[in-house]
Amino acid sequence: MxxxxxxEHAPEQTPAPSTSPSPAPSTSQDAPARPLVxxxxxxxxxxxxxVLRDIDLDVAKGEVVVVIGPSGSGKSTLCRAINRLETIxxxxxxxxxxxxxxxxxxxxxxxxxxxxxxxxxxxxxxRSILENVTLGPIKVRKVKPKEAKEQAMALLERVGVASxxxxxxxxxxxxxxxxxxxxxxxxMRPKVILFDEPTSALDPEMVNEVLDVMVALAKEGxxxxxxxxxxxxxxxxxxxxxxxxxxxxxxxxxPESFFTNPQSGRARDFLGxxxxx
Amino acid sequence: MSLFxxxxxxxxxxxxxxxxxxxxQLSFWAAIGALVIGTVLGLMRVSPVPSLRxxxxxxxxxxxNTPLTVIMLFLVLGVWGQLxxxxxxxxxxxxxxxxxxxxxxxxxxxxCEAVRSGINTVPLGQAEAAxxxxxxxxxxARLVLLPQAVRGAVAPLGNxxxxxxxxxTVAAAASVATETSSVMKTMIEFNGNMTVLIFMIFALGxxxxxxxxxxxxxxxxxxxxxxx
Numbered sequence: 325m326x327x328x329x330x331x332e333h334a335p336e337q338t339p340a341p342s343t344s345p346s347p348a349p350s351t352s353q354d355a356p357a358r359p360l361v362x363x364x365x366x367x368x369x370x371x372x373x374x375v376l377r378d379i380d381l382d383v384a385k386g387e388v389v390v391v392i393g394p395s396g397s398g399k400s401t402l403c404r405a406i407n408r409l410e411t412i413x414x415x416x417x418x419x420x421x422x423x424x425x426x427x428x429x430x431x432x433x434x435x436x437x438x439x440x441x442x443x444x445x446x447x448x449x450x451r452s453i454l455e456n457v458t459l460g461p462i463k464v465r466k467v468k469p470k471e472a473k474e475q476a477m478a479l480l481e482r483v484g485v486a487s488x489x490x491x492x493x494x495x496x497x498x499x500x501x502x503x504x505x506x507x508x509x510x511x512m513r514p515k516v517i518l519f520d521e522p523t524s525a526l527d528p529e530m531v532n533e534v535l536d537v538m539v540a541l542a543k544e545g546x547x548x549x550x551x552x553x554x555x556x557x558x559x560x561x562x563x564x565x566x567x568x569x570x571x572x573x574x575x576x577x578x579p580e581s582f583f584t585n586p587q588s589g590r591a592r593d594f595l596g597x598x599x600x601x
Numbered sequence: 602m603s604l605f606x607x608x609x610x611x612x613x614x615x616x617x618x619x620x621x622x623x624x625x626q627l628s629f630w631a632a633i634g635a636l637v638i639g640t641v642l643g644l645m646r647v648s649p650v651p652s653l654r655x656x657x658x659x660x661x662x663x664x665x666n667t668p669l670t671v672i673m674l675f676l677v678l679g680v681w682g683q684l685x686x687x688x689x690x691x692x693x694x695x696x697x698x699x700x701x702x703x704x705x706x707x708x709x710x711x712x713c714e715a716v717r718s719g720i721n722t723v724p725l726g727q728a729e730a731a732x733x734x735x736x737x738x739x740x741x742a743r744l745v746l747l748p749q750a751v752r753g754a755v756a757p758l759g760n761x762x763x764x765x766x767x768x769x770t771v772a773a774a775a776s777v778a779t780e781t782s783s784v785m786k787t788m789i790e791f792n793g794n795m796t797v798l799i800f801m802i803f804a805l806g807x808x809x810x811x812x813x814x815x816x817x818x819x820x821x822x823x824x825x826x827x828x829x
Contacts, residue, residue, distance in 0.1 A: 407733060409732065427649060428737065431737075432736065434735075435732060436735025437735075440730070440733035440734075442726060442730065446727060446729060446730035449727065450745075450749050459734065459744065463736060464734060509733075
């Protein structure tokens, strides 16, 4: 259990990922000891605003990490930095032992391995539901269209929107669109999926249909980094809760410990505000 | 001579449709050129590479703010006259091609701005989602951004095309003597008593050419609407 503000893997200064000990809690025997996602001393400024301060975070394969914190704490920025939708000022972000490339084809290849689910779904508005899911596999992975379509239908079936395959995104409800977005991310067979407040733009009655899909994914062993306000999801599916405030990781722990016994004042304050009713 | 006799006289003495046909050809090829160059410039202006953005901006600033007549004269007197660059061995074809080049590079600057404003109508999240599934800049532009940008760009592109058709008369400055404004000048020179009528014929000709384009782009931008 990690309770201190200081990162517990400070000696990892030199890039020797295969030999450095992993602090991740749920490392399976067959997986190598290095974390799947590794952030070290990551800093970012928006003008004079220091949005990410010396972020150290390791996520092991198969781990589900939920990032919570007050708005403006930098959690979305952190999420978006992992596939470089936000650039960082300094520090290291590695995926599967490889540092994030700055631009071009290398970066595109990396992004194809990192799924992303956005708050506002961002389905391609001019393409059908099915095409939204097949576009990446066909154009990036060079999967044959017929094969891609079969896989896409299976994924749409899995998230419960197969009957909508030929519709356009605008014809679907928010909850359905977000489930399609998850299917679109899964279609790339990503190593990790980032969820940037996936339920924040949804009507309340649609939140659970999306969370159910996410819980199922977590149970199947998908590596997930989830920025969310859904404490229920964190309790049900997270291996670890990371609490951010003012651009810093203040505290991280397993969900049970975090919710019942937060160590820092800021976490207690935050939980007090959201858990009272 | 009655009005009808005058019209009959003008149309039998001068091949007016042929003059318009020259402008249609000029406009057609110049429009294709402008569309291609302008789209490339538009993409450069939204690309992640700073030097490409700078190049695109410089092009637009320079070409958009230079009078078309000056560009045409520069091509004929400067590029052909002084630098001796020839686009075709045949004298008339050469000037015809220079006129197309002049029209294309000038209107490309306006096409660029139309394309860019179209791209700006596409929400940022669309580009982010495209990048997030691993599409690099050009595939993302081709598969996700441009198809949605077209809708917002159709109306401004229609305006550029209309301006281009009318501006094709400036080809006279590039010594294309068979196009409408040159033919019109000749007609007026020899038929001073019919000046008003001659003006009306050419004005009407252009209205007939241009009106369908306005209707077409209105229809097109409605047809291509992407619901969100």
